[in-house]
Amino acid sequence: MFDNLLSGFSAILAVGPILGIIAGVIIGIIFGAIPGISGIMAIAIILPLTFYVDPIIGITMLLAVYKAGIYGGSISAILINTPGAAASFLTAVDGNALTKAGKAGKALDISLFSSVSGEMLATLVLILVAAPISAISLQAGPIEKVFLLLFAFTVIGTLAGESIPRGLLSCCLGMLFAMVGMSTITGASRFTFGYTELMAGFTFTPMLIGILVMPEVINVIRRRKVPHHEMMITHSPKPADNRISFKEYRSVFATIVKSSGIGTFIGALPGLGSSTAAFIAYGEAKRTSKKPEEYGKGSVEGIAAAESANNAVCGSSMIPMLTLSIPGDDVAALLMGAFLIHGLTPGPLIFFEHTETIYAIFAGFLITDLFLLGIAKSGFRFFVKVASLRRYYIFPCVTVFAFTGAFTAGQNMNDILVLIAFTIMGYSMRVFGLNPAVFIIGFILTPFLEQNLDQALAIVGTDYHLFFASPFSWVFIALSAFFIYSSLRMRKKATSTPQEKAV
Amino acid sequence: MKNTQKTLLALAGALAVSFSAGALAEYPEKPINVIVPYGAGGDSDLTTRIWADAVEKELGVPVVVINKAGGGGVVGTSFVANSKNDGYTLINAGLGNMLVTPNFSKTPYDFDSFEPIVKMTAVPLAVVVAKDSPYTNFDEFVAGAKANKLTQGSWGASSSGTILANIIADQAGYSVKYVHAKGAAASMVSVIGGHIDSAVSFPPAFGPHVKADRARALVMNQKMDAFPNVPTFADYGIKGSFEGWSGVFAPKGVPEEVITKLKAATAKVMTDPKVLKSYENIGAVVDFRYGPEWVSDMKVTYDIMKDAAAKVKK
Numbered sequence: 019m020f021d022n023l024l025s026g027f028s029a030i031l032a033v034g035p036i037l038g039i040i041a042g043v044i045i046g047i048i049f050g051a052i053p054g055i056s057g058i059m060a061i062a063i064i065l066p067l068t069f070y071v072d073p074i075i076g077i078t079m080l081l082a083v084y085k086a087g088i089y090g091g092s093i094s095a096i097l098i099n100t101p102g103a104a105a106s107f108l109t110a111v112d113g114n115a116l117t118k119a120g121k122a123g124k125a126l127d128i129s130l131f132s133s134v135s136g137e138m139l140a141t142l143v144l145i146l147v148a149a150p151i152s153a154i155s156l157q158a159g160p161i162e163k164v165f166l167l168l169f170a171f172t173v174i175g176t177l178a179g180e181s182i183p184r185g186l187l188s189c190c191l192g193m194l195f196a197m198v199g200m201s202t203i204t205g206a207s208r209f210t211f212g213y214t215e216l217m218a219g220f221t222f223t224p225m226l227i228g229i230l231v232m233p234e235v236i237n238v239i240r241r242r243k244v245p246h247h248e249m250m251i252t253h254s255p256k257p258a259d260n261r262i263s264f265k266e267y268r269s270v271f272a273t274i275v276k277s278s279g280i281g282t283f284i285g286a287l288p289g290l291g292s293s294t295a296a297f298i299a300y301g302e303a304k305r306t307s308k309k310p311e312e313y314g315k316g317s318v319e320g321i322a323a324a325e326s327a328n329n330a331v332c333g334s335s336m337i338p339m340l341t342l343s344i345p346g347d348d349v350a351a352l353l354m355g356a357f358l359i360h361g362l363t364p365g366p367l368i369f370f371e372h373t374e375t376i377y378a379i380f381a382g383f384l385i386t387d388l389f390l391l392g393i394a395k396s397g398f399r400f401f402v403k404v405a406s407l408r409r410y411y412i413f414p415c416v417t418v419f420a421f422t423g424a425f426t427a428g429q430n431m432n433d434i435l436v437l438i439a440f441t442i443m444g445y446s447m448r449v450f451g452l453n454p455a456v457f458i459i460g461f462i463l464t465p466f467l468e469q470n471l472d473q474a475l476a477i478v479g480t481d482y483h484l485f486f487a488s489p490f491s492w493v494f495i496a497l498s499a500f501f502i503y504s505s506l507r508m509r510k511k512a513t514s515t516p517q518e519k520a521v
Numbered sequence: 522m523k524n525t526q527k528t529l530l531a532l533a534g535a536l537a538v539s540f541s542a543g544a545l546a547e548y549p550e551k552p553i554n555v556i557v558p559y560g561a562g563g564d565s566d567l568t569t570r571i572w573a574d575a576v577e578k579e580l581g582v583p584v585v586v587i588n589k590a591g592g593g594g595v596v597g598t599s600f601v602a603n604s605k606n607d608g609y610t611l612i613n614a615g616l617g618n619m620l621v622t623p624n625f626s627k628t629p630y631d632f633d634s635f636e637p638i639v640k641m642t643a644v645p646l647a648v649v650v651a652k653d654s655p656y657t658n659f660d661e662f663v664a665g666a667k668a669n670k671l672t673q674g675s676w677g678a679s680s681s682g683t684i685l686a687n688i689i690a691d692q693a694g695y696s697v698k699y700v701h702a703k704g705a706a707a708s709m710v711s712v713i714g715g716h717i718d719s720a721v722s723f724p725p726a727f728g729p730h731v732k733a734d735r736a737r738a739l740v741m742n743q744k745m746d747a748f749p750n751v752p753t754f755a756d757y758g759i760k761g762s763f764e765g766w767s768g769v770f771a772p773k774g775v776p777e778e779v780i781t782k783l784k785a786a787t788a789k790v791m792t793d794p795k796v797l798k799s800y801e802n803i804g805a806v807v808d809f810r811y812g813p814e815w816v817s818d819m820k821v822t823y824d825i826m827k828d829a830a831a832k833v834k835k
Contacts, residue, residue, distance in 0.1 A: 069561065159716030160700075200592045203701045205626055205679035207592075214599050214629055218591015343707075359561050365710050371729055429587055469703065476700045477672055477716065 019149060026377030029074060030385060035378075038075040039386050042082025043393050049083070050090020051405035053100040054234040055416055057087015061352050062223050062231075063423035073360035073375055078382030080356055084349050085137055085332045085383075086390055088292055092129040092325055093398075094405055097122060097249040102405070104455070105292035105328035108300045108320065115316030122252040123260030126398060128318050129325045131267055132274050134391045136326030139278040140285065140333030141383045148380075152341040152366040158490055160473035163342065165494035167467040170289040170346075172498040174459055176505035181451070188453040192460025195220060202465070203472045215432050220440075222355070224424035224433040225461070226348060228440025229447070229454045231420050236445050238413050249406035251398065262318070270322040273303050277323040281330025286337045288346035289459050292328035299327030333383060340364050340376075344466050348455075351462045548608055548778050552583040555769065557613045558597025560590040563704075564725050564803065568642050568767040569613040571799045575790035580782070593677070594618035595628050602630035606772040608779030611638070614770040616681045620823045624830040625679035632823055636775050637816050639787045640768035642805035644723040645742035646685055647751065648673075651712050652735055654719070659740040659757055662719065666695035673697040674708025674720030684829050685763045686721045692759045712736060723765055724748075724804035745806060762822060766808065784811050 029035075042064075049060040060083045068076030091103030096113030109129060116125035158166070175186050198209040199219030210216040254260055277299035284295040303323035304313045313320045336353075338346045343365040345351040357364050362372050369376060394401070424437040447454050478484040485491065555573055557566045566588060573584040589597030594617050601612035612618075612635065623631050648659065656662040665671060675682040683699055690696055700717050702708035705726035711717045713735050720727075724745065730736040731748065738751045742763040745751075754763060769787075771779060790796050791809040800807050 156710070156714040159711060159714055161716075200595070200626070202593075202677055202703060205593065205677050207627070214592065214595060217593075218596045221591075343710075363706050365707070367710055367713065367730075370733065370735075428589070430589060469701070473700045473702065473711070473716075476698055479670070479698065 019145075022373055022377040023145065023381060025374060026379070026381035027385075029374065029378035030078065030381045034072065034075045035078055035382055036385075038071070038079035039082045039382060039389050040393065042079040043086040043386065043389050044397075046083040046086025047090035047093070047390075047394060047397075047401050048404050050087035051093040051102045051401055052407075052412055053094050053098075053102050053405075054238060054413070055231060056091065056103040057083055058349055058352070059227065059231045059416070059420070059423075060087060061349060062227055062427070063419050065223065065352060065356060066423075066426040068356055069359050073357075073362060074378045074382065076360065077353065077356055077379050078386065080353055081332070081379075081383060082386045082389070084353075085329065085386055086394075088329050088332060089130065089133040089325075089390060089394065090401070090405075092133065092321075093126065093401060094249065096125045096129060096321075097251065097402065098406075103292075105296050105331075106324070107293065108296055108324040111314050112317050112320040112324075115314070116318075116321075117252055119259075119316055120252050120254040121259040121316070122250075123254070124262055124318065125316075125321060126251070127262040128266070128270070128321050130391065130394050131262060132270070132277075132322040132326040133329040134387050135271075135274050136278040136281055136328075136330040137332055137387045137390070138384070139275065139326075140282045140330035141380070141387065143282050144333045144336055144383070145380045148337055148340055149369050151337065152369050155341040156366040158342065160470045160477060161485055162488055162490040162494070163344065163470040164467065164474050164485075165491045165498075166288070166342070167344070167463055167470065169494040169498045169501075170287065170463055171460075171467070173287060173501050174289045174456055176501050182509075184451055185453055185456050188447065188456040189460035191447075191452070192457040192462075193464040195225075195457075196461045196464035197468075202469065220436055220461075221428055221430070221433050222351060222461075223427040224437040225440045226352070226458060227420045227424055228437045229444035229458060230348075231416065232437070232441035233445040233448055233454070235413050235417055235420075236441070237448075238409050242409070249402045251402060266318060270319050273307075273319050273322050274326045277303060277327040278330040281327035282334040284327075285331035285334030285346070288338045288344055289463060290331075291335075291347045291455065291459075292331040293455075295331045296324040296328040300324045340368060341366055345462055348458050348462065548776070548782055549580050549582045551609060552585055553580070553609050553611065554585050554587055555611045555613060556597045556601050557586055557588050558590065558594035558618050559588070559613075561588045564644065564723065564765070564805070565613050565615055565767055567803045568800070568805055569769070571796060571803075572641050572769065572787070572790075575793065575796045576783070576786040579786035579789055593622055593626070593680070595622060595626065598622075599629045601770075601772055602634040604772055606636075606774045606776075608771060608775050608783075610772065611783075612770050612772075614768045616765045616822075619770070620819065620826050621679070621681045621684055624823070624826045625684075625833070632819070634773055635770040636773055636780065637819065638769045638771055638780055638783050638811065640766055640808060640810040640815060641787070641791070642800055643743075643764045643766045643808040644725065644805050645745065646682070646721055646723060646763040646765065647727060647738045647741035648686075648689070648719055649709070649712060649722045649727045649731070649736050649738050650719045651715060652737060653715075654737065656719075656739065657737070659752065662739055663693050663695050665718075666690075666697055671697050671718040672700050674702055674711055674717050674722075675699045676704050676708065677701050679830075679833070681765060682721045684826060687829065688761055688825070689754065689759055689763065692761075693757070709736065728804045743806070747804070761825070762818075767805070787811075 045060050046057050049055055050057050061080050088105055091101055091106035092109045095101040095106040095110035096117055099110050099114035101107045101110045113125040174189055200207050200217045207217055280299040281295040284290045300323045304310050335346045335350045338344045339350045339354050345354045354364055424433045444454055555569055557569050559565045570586050573586050577584040589600055598612055598618045601610055604610035619632055622628055650656050656665055675686055705722045708720040709726050709730055712720045731738050738748055741751050743753055
């Protein structure tokens with residue numbers, strides 16, 4: 019493995035890949051830092067461009083955008099209390115409190131250091147476990163994958179937000195839209211209403227932009243009277259408030275490691291993503307903290323927990339995609355498309371067939387973390403300037419990019435119609451309180467569930483007990499049961515606490 | 522003032538000349554689009570891209586490959602069927618979108634909606650098992666399949682893979698239970714993982730695994746240099762052509778000149794060792810064909826598919 023990684027480093031340390039990483043990091047931070055749009059939008063737009071370069075350059079660049087985008091979300095969260103990405107919601111609480119206290123420099127520093135630490139740790143886990151897992155995952159056939167996917171749906175259902183029914187409804191809508199088009203199993207046309215164009219189903223990239231990005235543009239138009247917040251790095255006369263000392267970093271290091279662990283685990287489970295990781299890690303850090311009262315009022319530890327967890331997801335979300343060819347979230351689904359375009363089929367065999375490419379990409383992930391640290395640290399001012407451009411400069415550009423991105427992916431005019439239709443749908447979902455992110459996950463995972471369920475049924479025939487013959491099946495059944503139980507308990511606690519107080 | 526008028530007149534004259542020249546110009550005078558009805562990076566896409574790169578130099582205009590994937594090839598293929606038949610929009614044709622899908626699904630086009638131009642390559646279908654499978658040759662496999670219900674990987678109930686596999690099974694007198702994956706490559710993963718007993722597959726999908734000794738090809742459509750020890754279906758007395766192929770078709774009614782030009786250009790590049798090497802690299806066998814005999818061969822396969830479809834619908 020280590021010689022593979024070494025040869026990977028030698029492949030990545032060339033002009034092309036390094037330029038790709040630098041460009042990716044800069045684009046990612048900017049897109050992440052602008053409130054309302056996120057790194058995923060940048061990935062969707064850049065994706066078609068990467069078809070023309072070497073897979074090592076293309077894929078590391080996309081991943082650099084992803085990682086930098088998740089980090090970039092924390093900049094606007096800290097400075098103007100508006101998370102650039104949903105995953106930075108908690109960073110906004112503590113980070114902005116520090117900014118108000120004149121310690122913006124400290125908040126930005128700890129967010130960057132913990133983001134990079136979280137990413138590094140998760141990437142190391144990815145490199146260490148991916149190949150061994152892929153050896154085991156070859157043994158995980160359709161039956162085991164069905165239970166894994168059922169587990170993923172359970173987790174999405176239980177953790178999707180405040181309202182379980184709304185979460186489930188969003189997920190089911192996603193599943194419904196995923197079924198449009200020709201069934202890959204029977205060849206039957208479903209929900210096409212006689213339109214040949216619908217036989218291909220809905221194209222993922224335009225739909226994603228429509229659901230996630232364009233409704234934000236509409237929101238900005240609606241809120242155009244709200245005064246503009248200029249981002250500023252507040253400066254404190256005391257130099258200690260403008261930076262993070264090694265001692266402070268060391269004091270939160272245990273939190274960073276624990277939160278990265280949580281983030282890595284959550285990222286490796288299909289369907290959750292960085293926001294959930296940030297919430298769980300923050301809650302856990304607060305529960306075990308020596309100073310829980312500081313949380314929410316400018317706790318350095320709190321920022322460290324949230325940021326290391328949400329960035330750890332970036333590396334580990336590659337695990338299910340690479341080893342089982344099941345993308346765990348929207349970014350992984352986009353990246354899987356990029357792998358396929360380059361003739362690299364994600365799945366257990368990718369480590370046999372494309373060893374060099376995969377380890378070069380892994381090496382690229384590690385180098386990206388270093389570049390992210392260097393570029394972000396030296397360019398705070400620049401990124402803050404770009405991200406605080408007036409909204410009437412940014413959002414017309416976003417709209418143009420959204421339409422171009424939707425078109426270039428497939429060079430198909432119908433994709434523009436898909437974009438418009440799903441913009442309306444995405445906006446309506448926000449109005450009715452449905453969860454767009456869950457909708458997307460439902461859309462992504464459904465074809466995998468259907469295909470694997472069909473394969474599993476063909477394999478077991480009438481011997482249904484075979485469904486429960488594998489130990490993997492039981493692991494996922496047990497995990498699903500645990501998640502349902504713990505979420506029910508959490509909800510019971512949440513509803514009973516206020517009443518107790520009333521008594 | 523007079524000068525301006527003169528210039529305008531001259532300009533108008535020049536425009537007129539260039540327009541009439543346009544009408545008289547020989548094909549091709551602008552970029553040609555070839556639609557691949559599947560995703561980028563697949564067999565059909567790679568085959569077409571190699572062809573496009575090569576004939577581009579012969580024709581002197583860019584030949585642009587555009588992927589319009591979806592609906593098992595129906596989306597892209599019907600797009601070309603409805604395009605102008607001026608020779609500037611062509612389709613990557615294959616077993617799936619030309620001979621199988623029109624018979625098994627409702628499509629807004631048919632085999633007769635197109636003018637076949639050339640066939641570039643063929644990929645022989647094979648029956649593949651894992652390295653540690655108890656079946657070391659096709660006879661043993663047939664015996665095993667007769668005794669037990671074996672599973673076989675394919676890619677969709679009405680896909681070219683399943684249809685061909687059914688014809689093979691009918692002739693050899695066994696039946697299998699199909700396990701449908703996303704494509705030939707995905708079902709190879711299930712074979713190697715030991716989840717299914719066998720799969721039908723093409724060399725680009727099974728080749729690397731057979732070479733790395735993770736899988737074994739029991740029988741295939743024709744001899745290939747890369748797999749010298751694999752017998753053919755004919756060796757076992759199974760008649761028919763079990764191959765995927767890739768060619769270029771134009772919408773019906775395309776000018777004769779277009780067909781001649783494209784054939785001539787293809788004929789020239791199909792002797793280029795660089796082109797041959799590129800095809801070998803992707804695991805395809807060059808099978809350059811055109812003309813009435815080729816078209817009638819395709820018609821035969823089309824009718825076989827039609828019968829198979831009628832059987833399924835019963």
